[in-house]
Amino acid sequence: MHMADALLSPEVGASFLAASLTALAIGARRLQASLQEDSQLVALMGVLGAFVFAAQMINFSIPGTGSSGHLGGGMLLAILLGPWAGLIVIASVLLVQALFFADGGLLAWGANVFNLGVVSCLILYPLIYCTLAGDGNSRTRVTLAAVLACTLSTTLGATGVALETAASGITRLPLPEFLTLMIPIHLAIGFVEGLVTAGVLAALAQRRGGFSGRPLQAGSRGIIASFILAALLTGGVLSWLASAHPDGLEWSIERLGATHLLEEAPVDALHRQSAQVQQITAILPDYELPAALPKAGIVAPGVSIAGIVGSLATLALVALVALILRRPSRRIK
Amino acid sequence: MAGLAHALSSIRRADSLAGRSTLASTIDARAKLLASLWVVGVLASFPSYEVASLLPLALFPVVLLVTGEVPLGWLCGRLLLALPFVLMVGMLNPWLDPSPMASPWGAPIAAGWFSLASILLRGLIAVSSALLLLATTGIIRIGYAMSALGLPAVLVNQVLFLYRYLFVVGEELARTVQAWQLRRAGKPRHGVPPHQLKLLLAAVLARTFQRAMRIHQAMLARGFDGQLRLPSAPRWHLRDTVFLLFWIAFPLLARLVDIPLTLGRLLTGA
Numbered sequence: 001m002h003m004a005d006a007l008l009s010p011e012v013g014a015s016f017l018a019a020s021l022t023a024l025a026i027g028a029r030r031l032q033a034s035l036q037e038d039s040q041l042v043a044l045m046g047v048l049g050a051f052v053f054a055a056q057m058i059n060f061s062i063p064g065t066g067s068s069g070h071l072g073g074g075m076l077l078a079i080l081l082g083p084w085a086g087l088i089v090i091a092s093v094l095l096v097q098a099l100f101f102a103d104g105g106l107l108a109w110g111a112n113v114f115n116l117g118v119v120s121c122l123i124l125y126p127l128i129y130c131t132l133a134g135d136g137n138s139r140t141r142v143t144l145a146a147v148l149a150c151t152l153s154t155t156l157g158a159t160g161v162a163l164e165t166a167a168s169g170i171t172r173l174p175l176p177e178f179l180t181l182m183i184p185i186h187l188a189i190g191f192v193e194g195l196v197t198a199g200v201l202a203a204l205a206q207r208r209g210g211f212s213g214r215p216l217q218a219g220s221r222g223i224i225a226s227f228i229l230a231a232l233l234t235g236g237v238l239s240w241l242a243s244a245h246p247d248g249l250e251w252s253i254e255r256l257g258a259t260h261l262l263e264e265a266p267v268d269a270l271h272r273q274s275a276q277v278q279q280i281t282a283i284l285p286d287y288e289l290p291a292a293l294p295k296a297g298i299v300a301p302g303v304s305i306a307g308i309v310g311s312l313a314t315l316a317l318v319a320l321v322a323l324i325l326r327r328p329s330r331r332i333k
Numbered sequence: 334m335a336g337l338a339h340a341l342s343s344i345r346r347a348d349s350l351a352g353r354s355t356l357a358s359t360i361d362a363r364a365k366l367l368a369s370l371w372v373v374g375v376l377a378s379f380p381s382y383e384v385a386s387l388l389p390l391a392l393f394p395v396v397l398l399v400t401g402e403v404p405l406g407w408l409c410g411r412l413l414l415a416l417p418f419v420l421m422v423g424m425l426n427p428w429l430d431p432s433p434m435a436s437p438w439g440a441p442i443a444a445g446w447f448s449l450a451s452i453l454l455r456g457l458i459a460v461s462s463a464l465l466l467l468a469t470t471g472i473i474r475i476g477y478a479m480s481a482l483g484l485p486a487v488l489v490n491q492v493l494f495l496y497r498y499l500f501v502v503g504e505e506l507a508r509t510v511q512a513w514q515l516r517r518a519g520k521p522r523h524g525v526p527p528h529q530l531k532l533l534l535a536a537v538l539a540r541t542f543q544r545a546m547r548i549h550q551a552m553l554a555r556g557f558d559g560q561l562r563l564p565s566a567p568r569w570h571l572r573d574t575v576f577l578l579f580w581i582a583f584p585l586l587a588r589l590v591d592i593p594l595t596l597g598r599l600l601t602g603a
Contacts, residue, residue, distance in 0.1 A: 005463075006419045006456035010378045021484075028485030035487070039557060043549040044542070046494025050502035051541045053495060055534055057337035057503075058510055059524030068524035071534075092491040096499075099467040099475065100344050102415035102460040107373045170381045170452055171422050172430040172445055178422075192527050199531025200538060207539050304435070310597025311385040317596075318392050325356075325399045 001186065002097070002112050003161050005105030009168035016164065017110030023118050024091055027084035034085070045081060049089040052077060053096065060196060062188045069189030072157065074120030075150050076197050079129065083121045090117040115160035120153035128152060139202055146201060147194030154190030158182040337507045341500060343411070347464075350403055351471030357401035361573040362470045362478035363566070368393070368580035369466045373459045375584035382434070382447040385594065387454050389587040393580060394461035401469035408461060408468075415460045416453070423452035472496050481566035501544070506537045 005013075035041055052073035059068040073093070078086035091113045097103040104112045132145035162182050166175040351358070357365075372393045379387055398408060426445035433441030467475065473493065480489040510525065513533055525533065549557075586592070 002418070004419050004422075004456060005373050005377065005459035006452050007422055008377050010374050013374070013377055024488055025485060028487040031487050039553070040546070040549045042490070042494070042557075043545040043552060045491055047498050047502060047541050047545040047548065049491060049495035050498040051506070051538060053499060054337055054503035054506040055537075057340050058506065058530065058533075059336065060527050060530045061524040063527070070524075088485075088488050088491050089495075091488060092495050095492055096472065096495060098463060099472060100347055101340070102411060102463050105373065105459050106370050106463050106466075107377055107459070165422060168377075170448070170455075172426045172448060173422055174429070196527050196531045196534065199528065200535045203532060203535030204538060207535075304594075304597070306597030306601050307385050307594050308597070309600050310593035310595065311388055313596045313600060314385070314388045314593040315391075318388070318395050321392060322395050322399045325396060 001115075001158050001161050001182070002094075002104035003108040003115065003164055005107045007165045007168055007170050008105075008108050008111065009170065010107075012164050012168045013107040013111065015110075016114045017107070020091070020110040020113035020118060023087060023122060024113070027087050030084050031088065034082075041081070041085060045085050045089050048077060048080060049092050052089065053093045056093070060192055062185075062192055067185065067188075069185075069192060071193055071196065072116055072120065072150075072154055074116050075125060075129065075146065075153050075193075076200065078121040078125035079146070079197070079201065083125050086125070087113075087117045087121040090121065111160070111164050115157040115164075119156050119160065120149070124149045124153045124156070139205070142201055143195075143198040146198040147191060150194030150197050151187060151190035154193055155183055155186045158186035337503060337510070341503050341507070344499065346407065347468055348471065350401075350407070350468040351474075353402065355400060355402045355469065357397055357465075357469035359572070360469075360576050361567065361569055362474040363481055363569075364573040364577040365397075365466055365470055366475060366478045366482070368577055369462045371581055372462055372584050375588050376455055376458055378588060379451070379455075381451060382444060384447055384450045384454060386587065386591045387451065387458065389592045390458050390584055391454075392583070394458060394465050397462070397465035397469050401465060403465060403468045408464060411464050412457065412460055415464075416456050419452055419456040423449045426452070477566065498544075498548075502537070502541055505540065506533075509533055509537050 031041075052071070055071050056073060057070070059070050061068050074086065074090045077089050080086070081089065094104065094109060094112045094116065098105055098109050098112070129145045129149040132148060133142045136142055159179065159182070162175060162178040165171060165173070165178065372390060376387065376390050397403070398405065426449040427443050428445065430443065430445035430448060432444040434444045434447060436442045470478075473496075476489045476493045476496075479492070480486060510533060513525070513529065524530075
């Protein structure tokens, strides 16, 4: 389940991009030393990334639901490669998916890396998988750890999508209903992913004579805790900026000395009614306006003849630019 | 399986598009990557009910489409696959948000229709921009651009490595699943049963590990010392500066001035 650009606000998108890039930068720095010591890791990361990318395209059936899902792969990568290498590999998979299949998008890449990579590799792998799996020699413990970690990872990833969508405020789908839609099916998908992951690890162990999960690198827990704190702070600070300070348009208008446009009262009955509805229903007034915007004089709410004519004219101009730039001499199949 | 085979053929198709020499492909990958991010960022900053004022931003994918000589059919096919989630999340807006908004024919329209249209338009522009960035640049040059812009070399190398072995590992997995399907004499209705999938994946994963070892040996034979190196950035031209500046300024203008409404007022005298 990928977050999409169309559902993200810039504040949420930028916060998650910053958090994920920070995690990736820390991961890259820590891996430099590992790569010097173990040059095999580069090749392993590359082919395992290709493997997870391909495995995500194979759907598995979810018993009893008539539905299907696919692997996320973040937990499997963390178990096989370690948390930092796993994070970098899943980030690369998500980037290739964003570019080739537009799964998610460019701005949403950070949110997706966070939901599918940071949550599984940096939070659930050390806190759940490593704790439950212990030294990784007991098949029962590894299976239990993989099932629980994958179930939580998939469910938290889907919860992340719902929370980011709600925080962005682009869609009106209420958070409780969105979560009700998302969580049950992702619990089932995560549970099956956990079983498949545990089965893959067991089959590999049979071939290789032992489980191959690498231990969490020393000192990682402290870094993870600082990282979570930094992510929360980043989100908090950006949210505060978003709510307490004027947005770019308001700032520009203030600079132009035209603040009366921002404060102008609704002028007609429809605007007044809309403003009243907004005052009653707004959960976060002045952060996101669920009702028609009353900022008359800046953006006219609704549709007007001028708006329709202007939209058609804009489309005609875009088409004209396309015609001018087109090279008729080359036909592409 | 069909999904995997289809995905691999889609990647090959995008690759063949990116490999051609077109006007868009002459622009530096860094300029295109930054411009795409900026356009998508500005697009996300519009209020949720805006529809018409987003239209000028469609110029970015249209320019890439035309100057990159990308077939419209390819783009439409990719868009159809990418938009269902966005549609699913936004489709209830008209019922969840019935606040009235003005219409030129008198009867008010539920505000949710505007936010739904806005979400779809945002999705179209953002998804097209990402797909066309790839189709006019290619993953290799995007990787080098990411490196030149300061992303960690480990991540960039990982992207390039993944891409290099995608077809080898992907085709192996596709063949394995196809062999399973043939023995099963029929396609499963809802995907591969989990207990069988784990065996299929484990078999391919074991071969993937063996392949990684062979690749590592080959890398060592070519002098790999654990250091990841990328080629230096290509030369930056004046046209790249012009392209980047234009695509920073134009979305900003579209964000600050409602271009369609201004045009409409000029044309109708309203």
